[in-house]
Amino acid sequence: xxxxxxxxxxxxxxxxxxxxxxxxxxxxxxxxxxxxxxxxxxxxxxxxxxxxxxxxxxxxxxxxxxxxxxxxxxxxxxxxxxxxxxxxxxxxxxxxxxxxxxxxxxxxxxxxxxxxxxxxxxxxxxxxxxxxxxxxxxxxxxxxxxxxxxxxxxxxxxxxxxxxxxxxxxxxxxxxxxxxxxxxxxxxxxxxxxxxxxxxxxxxxxxxxxxxxxxxxxxxxxxxxxxxxxxxxxxxxxxxxxxxxxxxxxxxxxxxxxxxxxxxxxxxxxxxxxxxxxxxxxxxxxxxxxxxxxxxxxxxxxxxxxxxxxxxxxxxxxxxxxxxxxxxxxxxxxxxxxxxxxxxxxxxxxxxxxxxxxxxxxxxxxxxxxxxxxxxxxxxxxxxxxxxxxxxxxxxxxxxxxxxxxxxxxxxxxxxxxxxxxxxxxxxxxxxxxxxxxxxxxxxxxxxxxxxxxxxxxxxxxxxxxxxxxxxxxxxxxxxxxxxxxx
Amino acid sequence: xxxxxxxxxxxxxxxxxxxxxxxxxxxxxxxxxxxxxxxxxxxxxxxxxxxxxxxxxxxxxxxxxxxxxxxxxxxxxxxxxxxxxxxxxxxxxxxxxxxxxxxxxxxxxxxxxxxxxxxxxxxxxxxxxxxxxxxxxxxxxxxxxxxxxxxxxxxxxxxxxxxxxxxxxxxxxxxxxxxxxxxxxxxxxxxxxxxxxxxxxxxxxxxxxxxxxxxxxxxxxxxxxxxxxxxxxxxxxxxxxxxxxxxxxxxxxxxxxxxxxxxxxxxxxxxxxxxxxxxxxxxxxxxxxxxxxxxxxxxxxxxxxxxxxxxxxxxxxxxxxxxxxxxxxxxxxxxxxxxxxxxxxxxxxxxxxxxxxxxxxxxxxxxxxxxxxxxxxxxxxxxxxxxxxxxxxxxxxxxxxxxxxxxxxxxxxxxxxxxxxxxxxxxxxxxxxxxxxxxxxxxxxxxxx
Numbered sequence: 062x063x064x065x066x067x068x069x070x071x072x073x074x075x076x077x078x079x080x081x082x083x084x085x086x087x088x089x090x091x092x093x094x095x096x097x098x099x100x101x102x103x104x105x106x107x108x109x110x111x112x113x114x115x116x117x118x119x120x121x122x123x124x125x126x127x128x129x130x131x132x133x134x135x136x137x138x139x140x141x142x143x144x145x146x147x148x149x150x151x152x153x154x155x156x157x158x159x160x161x162x163x164x165x166x167x168x169x170x171x172x173x174x175x176x177x178x179x180x181x182x183x184x185x186x187x188x189x190x191x192x193x194x195x196x197x198x199x200x201x202x203x204x205x206x207x208x209x210x211x212x213x214x215x216x217x218x219x220x221x222x223x224x225x226x227x228x229x230x231x232x233x234x235x236x237x238x239x240x241x242x243x244x245x246x247x248x249x250x251x252x253x254x255x256x257x258x259x260x261x262x263x264x265x266x267x268x269x270x271x272x273x274x275x276x277x278x279x280x281x282x283x284x285x286x287x288x289x290x291x292x293x294x295x296x297x298x299x300x301x302x303x304x305x306x307x308x309x310x311x312x313x314x315x316x317x318x319x320x321x322x323x324x325x326x327x328x329x330x331x332x333x334x335x336x337x338x339x340x341x342x343x344x345x346x347x348x349x350x351x352x353x354x355x356x357x358x359x360x361x362x363x364x365x366x367x368x369x370x371x372x373x374x375x376x377x378x379x380x381x382x383x384x385x386x387x388x389x390x391x392x393x394x395x396x397x398x399x400x401x402x403x404x405x406x407x408x409x410x411x412x413x414x415x416x417x418x419x420x421x422x423x424x425x426x427x428x429x430x431x432x433x434x435x436x437x438x439x440x441x442x443x444x445x446x447x448x449x450x451x452x453x454x455x456x457x458x459x460x461x462x463x464x465x466x467x468x469x470x471x472x473x474x475x476x477x478x479x480x481x482x483x484x485x486x487x488x489x490x491x492x493x494x495x496x497x498x499x500x501x502x503x504x505x506x507x508x509x510x511x512x513x514x515x516x517x518x519x520x521x522x523x524x525x526x527x528x529x530x531x532x533x534x535x536x537x538x539x540x541x542x543x544x545x546x547x548x
Numbered sequence: 549x550x551x552x553x554x555x556x557x558x559x560x561x562x563x564x565x566x567x568x569x570x571x572x573x574x575x576x577x578x579x580x581x582x583x584x585x586x587x588x589x590x591x592x593x594x595x596x597x598x599x600x601x602x603x604x605x606x607x608x609x610x611x612x613x614x615x616x617x618x619x620x621x622x623x624x625x626x627x628x629x630x631x632x633x634x635x636x637x638x639x640x641x642x643x644x645x646x647x648x649x650x651x652x653x654x655x656x657x658x659x660x661x662x663x664x665x666x667x668x669x670x671x672x673x674x675x676x677x678x679x680x681x682x683x684x685x686x687x688x689x690x691x692x693x694x695x696x697x698x699x700x701x702x703x704x705x706x707x708x709x710x711x712x713x714x715x716x717x718x719x720x721x722x723x724x725x726x727x728x729x730x731x732x733x734x735x736x737x738x739x740x741x742x743x744x745x746x747x748x749x750x751x752x753x754x755x756x757x758x759x760x761x762x763x764x765x766x767x768x769x770x771x772x773x774x775x776x777x778x779x780x781x782x783x784x785x786x787x788x789x790x791x792x793x794x795x796x797x798x799x800x801x802x803x804x805x806x807x808x809x810x811x812x813x814x815x816x817x818x819x820x821x822x823x824x825x826x827x828x829x830x831x832x833x834x835x836x837x838x839x840x841x842x843x844x845x846x847x848x849x850x851x852x853x854x855x856x857x858x859x860x861x862x863x864x865x866x867x868x869x870x871x872x873x874x875x876x877x878x879x880x881x882x883x884x885x886x887x888x889x890x891x892x893x894x895x896x897x898x899x900x901x902x903x904x905x906x907x908x909x910x911x912x913x914x915x916x917x918x919x920x921x922x923x924x925x926x927x928x929x930x931x932x933x934x935x936x937x938x939x940x941x942x943x944x945x946x947x948x949x950x951x952x953x954x955x956x957x958x959x960x961x962x963x964x965x966x967x968x969x970x971x972x973x974x975x976x977x978x979x980x981x982x983x984x985x986x987x988x989x990x991x992x993x994x995x996x997x
Binding site (some may be wrong): 481487 | 596599883884886896898904906908913914915916917920925926927
């Protein structure tokens with residue numbers, strides 16, 4: 062009898078976990094300045110005007126907008142993106158200071174409370190944890206810390222709207238060079254209406270002394286966010302960049318179509334880590350964020366290195382493929398991902414490794430965990446150009462299924478154009494081995510703890526790649542999403 | 549220009565002529581096929597599951613179609629005396645798409661029925677109606693085109709409980725003095741607890757002409773049946789082949805399909821397997837040795853629709869010179885199908901800087917209690933192994949050949965006929981040595997008279 066009870070208990074635990082409510086669902090009550098709903102050339106012009114942008118950027122936006130009009134939303138993903146009415150979205154929202162007289166140095170107390178709830182240590186706490194946060198609330202950067210400290214080294218870390226004003230040449234040189242506005246539907250949309258985001262420039266030979274971190278957060282109701290991040294690491298530079306997301310509970314689906322562009326020059330290294338915890342919708346699949354993101358890095362220099370690490374636990378729909386174009390000889394691309402889906406979430410995520418440089422190498426480790434009725438897909442491409450000789454790729458994507466109603470899928474594409482490159486791909490799909498749970502039970506570990514242990518161990522390979530400060534939060538998020546009731 | 553249109557126009561113009569030469573049963577489905585083709589387009593390079601293959605270009609050439617069913621004089625049985633040493637087979641020939649009359653004389657060996665559709669429609673009308681065109685998926689335009697234009701085919705039926713003593717060998721020969729497209733069609737029904745081994749090989753006799761073989765094979769494996777199907781291609785650089793095999797597996801059936809390409813021009817092989825019964829077992833093997841400008845593309849789809857079944861898939865490619873290889877495969881496990889075990893493997897050797905390999909192994913799993921995995925690798929021969937052999941006095945070319953043979957050996961070892969296995973080892977050895985003669989391919993020693 063007992064033996065038959067055990068799997069049931071396991072299921073029950075998973076069910077309990079599935080019912081864990083979203084912890085970060087709250088709404089900050091501050092006034093926002095919102096452009097009326099709808100999108101046309103005037104809206105694009107108005108966004109540009111509101112932000113006081115130069116002529117060339119407006120041109121860039123308009124070109125992107127006109128191109129976007131010719132495109133259709135992509136349908137090939139293993140996700141069900143409902144028809145989005147792009148005229149029913151407001152494309153700009155700026156948090157307004159309640160006491161404008163006090164100047165921008167002081168943070169709105171309401172806003173600050175939100176950050177405190179999220180656990181972002183802004184002022185003194187920041188100094189202790191040694192991180193610089195460019196906190197983005199809706200669309201305008203509120204405060205940037207440690208700017209001066211970074212400025213001493215020549216590191217530029219600011220919002221992209223400031224960068225446009227202060228470093229127009231740099232922005233103009235790199236913006237849209239990795240992800241052109243013609244890239245895809247959502248990239249074109251973002252290029253037309255992007256609101257804000259971060260700009261990072263690490264000059265030659267500088268090793269950024271701290272982790273750079275930005276918190277994105279959707280706050281105003283029905284305001285899509287179109288972040289744009291641009292990171293440039295010049296020769297021999299190093300930077301580790303963290304991006305984390307939490308979003309408040311909303312019934313209405315919200316759209317998030319961001320672009321991240323990274324350029325890595327000779328011998329430079331960029332490490333980009335994401336913990337994504339947008340609101341995934343409730344247990345009936347109602348609401349939730351649509352996260353449709355284009356992320357791409359160009360390893361332009363020889364011996365350059367770009368590493369993507371992501372922990373995806375949120376969003377009703379995730380559609381993102383952080384990619385590396387390995388143009389420099391001996392360049393290195395890495396992709397480590399944990400994607401956890403629960404209830405009715407759908408995730409279609411993976412990476413592209415485009416090998417153009419000789420002896421470039423790439424590693425892909427993707428771990429999918431599906432529970433409830435969710436669908437979790439890995440979609441990847443490894444392409445080795447004919448002239449890229451001596452390349453090496455290793456891909457491993459494992460899927461763990463926690464319920465018999467969830468799905469796990471792998472869609473890798475491999476193209477090898479020469480005879481000196483080696484590409485390997487491995488994938489497995491299975492559920493938690495009952496023998497493993499039994500083994501733990503035997504040794505006095507409850508089924509609850511055992512499931513927690515196994516899932517933790519399963520994701521460990523990726524978690525170990527996260528920076529220390531982030532790993533703690535990532536584990537917290539995993540437990541909120543799934544293990545809350547388990548471990 | 550839509551390449552399909554020329555064939556649709558041909559059908560619309562010569563519909564009566566085509567139908568006159570074919571059993572009524574085949575004509576009934578033509579109308580359905582015609583409807584499917586109305587808005588269909590052939591997949592181009594880059595279409596889903598066609599990463600490297602352009603069917604529009606394959607069908608775009610102006611091929612002749614023998615709708616008048618004019619007989620070709622040469623009797624393949626006279627020019628081709630093929631056998632596999634140490635194995636006696638029942639031999640059948642088809643010349644272009646006509647099942648050869650002299651070969652038909654030896655039909656109905658034991659209780660196994662081997663008949664052209666024209667006869668089977670009279671002898672086994674219920675069977676033909678029940679199974680013809682039921683598995684093949686008309687949403688694939690090449691299948692619809694085959695159904696639209698096919699005038700004859702081969703029907704193989706093994707009644708319940710019958711174990712075919714001798715393997716059946718089907719030799720398909722292209723021999724015409726003009727560019728030609730043929731629609732080959734096979735329907736294989738194996739009854740409960742019955743068993744059959746089938747060898748098919750494709751040859752081209754006149755290498756100066758362009759041929760296109762657009763074939764559709766439907767296989768029904770009833771409860772507890774065992775089917776071995778070895779499908780070998782040994783043709784010329786101008787030969788094009790689009791082959792679609794559809795399999796329906798019932799409870800406890802065991803199906804092995806082995807697709808071997810030794811020499812060819814431009815080939816696309818589709819394998820579509822529906823596992824509909826518990827405890828069914830599927831083995832899908834593929835081996836390609838390609839050089840020159842050979843192009844081989846395999847697409848597999850195994851759908852597990854029942855619990856407790858397992859499948860094992862392994863495709864190996866050896867590519868040299870300017871050869872292009874492609875593999876795309878999908879394993880689907882439907883909801884509520886626990887205890888499915890499925891493995892999909894694709895291993896490739898790229899032996900030249902100009903050889904290209906595209907691979908896309910996919911898993912789509914909707915049940916949690918399964919063990920599914922896939923692996924794919926593209927690489928070269930192990931330098932250490934080569935060095936080891938050279939230190940022992942084996943020349944570099946010989947060492948390479950030995951290693952390449954060893955690489956494909958496990959696909960050949962999956963063959964469940966010892967005599968054929970030996971024969972394949974021998975053929976592969978000759979193929980790598982570059983001494984495979986044109987007619988050696990039919991798994992046989994050729995005694996040309």
